Amino acid sequence: xxxxxxxxxxxxxxxxxxxxxxxxxxVAEKTLEKGLLMVHTGPGKGKSTAAFGLALRMLGxxxxxxxxxxxxxxxxxxxxxxxxxxxxxxxxxxMGEGFxxxxxxxxxxxxxxxxxxxxxxxxxxxxxxxxxxxxxxxIALRYEYLxxxxxxxxxxxxxxxxxxxxxxxxxxxxxxxxADLVTxxxxxxxxxxxxxxxxxxxEF
Amino acid sequence: xxxxxxxxxxxxxxxxxxxxxxxxxxVAEKTLEKGLLMVHTGPGKGKSTAAFGLALRMLGxxxxxxxxxxxxxxxxxxxxxxxxxxxxxxxxxxMGEGFxxxxxxxxxxxxxxxxxxxxxxxxxxxxxxxxxxxxxxxIALRYEYLxxxxxxxxxxxxxxxxxxxxxxxxxxxxxxxxADLVTxxxxxxxxxxxxxxxxxxxEF
Numbered sequence: 001x002x003x004x005x006x007x008x009x010x011x012x013x014x015x016x017x018x019x020x021x022x023x024x025x026x027v028a029e030k031t032l033e034k035g036l037l038m039v040h041t042g043p044g045k046g047k048s049t050a051a052f053g054l055a056l057r058m059l060g061x062x063x064x065x066x067x068x069x070x071x072x073x074x075x076x077x078x079x080x081x082x083x084x085x086x087x088x089x090x091x092x093x094x095m096g097e098g099f100x101x102x103x104x105x106x107x108x109x110x111x112x113x114x115x116x117x118x119x120x121x122x123x124x125x126x127x128x129x130x131x132x133x134x135x136x137x138x139i140a141l142r143y144e145y146l147x148x149x150x151x152x153x154x155x156x157x158x159x160x161x162x163x164x165x166x167x168x169x170x171x172x173x174x175x176x177x178x179a180d181l182v183t184x185x186x187x188x189x190x191x192x193x194x195x196x197x198x199x200x201x202x203e204f
Numbered sequence: 205x206x207x208x209x210x211x212x213x214x215x216x217x218x219x220x221x222x223x224x225x226x227x228x229x230x231v232a233e234k235t236l237e238k239g240l241l242m243v244h245t246g247p248g249k250g251k252s253t254a255a256f257g258l259a260l261r262m263l264g265x266x267x268x269x270x271x272x273x274x275x276x277x278x279x280x281x282x283x284x285x286x287x288x289x290x291x292x293x294x295x296x297x298x299m300g301e302g303f304x305x306x307x308x309x310x311x312x313x314x315x316x317x318x319x320x321x322x323x324x325x326x327x328x329x330x331x332x333x334x335x336x337x338x339x340x341x342x343i344a345l346r347y348e349y350l351x352x353x354x355x356x357x358x359x360x361x362x363x364x365x366x367x368x369x370x371x372x373x374x375x376x377x378x379x380x381x382x383a384d385l386v387t388x389x390x391x392x393x394x395x396x397x398x399x400x401x402x403x404x405x406x407e408f
Contacts, residue, residue: 004310012310012347020308033403040250044387045242046257050250053257053283058405060282078264079257085289104224106208106216130405143216163406182392183248189386196384199237201262201334202367 035162036180037155041138041171044185051133051165052079058163059086063130066123068116069094070145071136071168078201091129093119113145124158131163138168141175152178239366240384241359245342245375248389255337255369256283262367263290267334270327272320273298274349275340275372282405295333297323317349328362335367342372345379356382 038054040047055065067083067090083090095112123129140146152174155164166175176182198204242258244251259269271287271294287294299316327333344350356378359368370379380386402408 004314009310013308016308027401033401036403036406038249039392041392042390044389045385046244046250046254046387046389049257049261050254050389051257052260053250053253053255054406056256056260056286057253057282057408059289060284060286061405062285063405078261080264081266082260082264082290085263086286104217104220106213110208163403176393179393181249181394183250184390184392185248185250185254186246186388186390188243188245188388189380189383196238196240198231199240199367201265201267202240202258204261 034180035158035160035164037178038163038165038181038183039138039171039176039179040165040167040183040185041169041176042184042186043169044187045190046185047167047169048135050183050185051135051167054163054165055083055090055131055133058131059089061130064089064091064128065131065133066091066126066129067093067133067135068120068123068137069135070113070116070140071095078204091123091126093123109143110145113140116140117146117151121154124154124162127159129162131165134164134166136168137166138171138175140168141172142168142170148172148174151175238384239362239364239368241382242367242369242385242387243342243375243380243383244369244371244387244389245373245380246388246390247373248391249394250389251371251373252339254387254389255339255371258367258369259287259294259335259337262335263293265334268293268295268332269335269337270295270330270333271297271337271339272324272327272341273339274317274320274344275299282408295327295330297327313347314349317344320344321350321355325358328358328366331363333366335369338368338370340372341370342375342379344372345376346372346374352376352378355379 040050055067058065069092080092083092093116095116120132120134123132137151141148141151156178158164166179171182244254259271262269284296287296297320299320324336324338327336341355345352345355360382362368370383375386
């Protein structure tokens, strides 16, 4: 690195002192604690991955986590064996039918989605669960496997301390309106375009 | 749900069969395997969280993970206790100095960033590591605690099977040019605006 002169050091200190004052004031303003409804959507990578990262963080805070996978059931993911390290602190349910373009069977997909939603209800009622990951629920809603109004109403009526994260592209506006946090993952650049295939530990 | 008629079932089947053909052709095209340089940037949530989710996936694939935190050292995160479940399969290094607006000491920050980069070099040379998470490296680069050209050159020259994910706002264009995958997390809606404070298991 280039040498740093005293004027630069002082400018940095003043700038950061100011930044800290702003930061501290912002933190002091926020006093509410509540279970959040979070949505990860958009065409980019990281929607499910960030949800699983949240699950990990919740486990690190000694809370239990429920995960319901609405679409990816048939995929062998790296998360499932990793979460096994936490024993019964992670409750996992997959629709077990794979992507909807694998089954091509609308009635089967609807029945599987409804069974998965029954599991969500059960986990929402379980006070030991601190975070519920509803992975690819947006896909099930997009294909109308589940009733959007009913899903949003039940999520909104959940117990107030439960955090929920919903993932998947094309989140419905009604769901985003009900959410506390909506993040869109945007694809800036992707290696699949350069012919790189899905690899263990990255895509699955 | 509303009843589903036969015509709808058939339309769904045909649409999904077509979708599957496109999907299969895309997968067949991609044959390369290589370590990826990934960047999570943007003002939204989920940059570090998705990187930790990737770490979890890599652990589920029985690979070791290295994590170097460039800025958040002083924060007590939920990830660290959670990763402890994986013993020596996760190697963790934090700069241990907190956010730069906490220290307000430019020379100390530069020295800490350089020590962290030395750790990156060590982990890049360790063949047992499958994924390296460089958390908030973009912040260290933005404040010029590290030399951008040198960092990008060393990342580009890493062993070819090593996956690396770099997180933080305001990723430098030179780094994004060198990356295989760039995802921007965009903030659509945030609960902090509604006065909700940072909560265990969500923000830390």
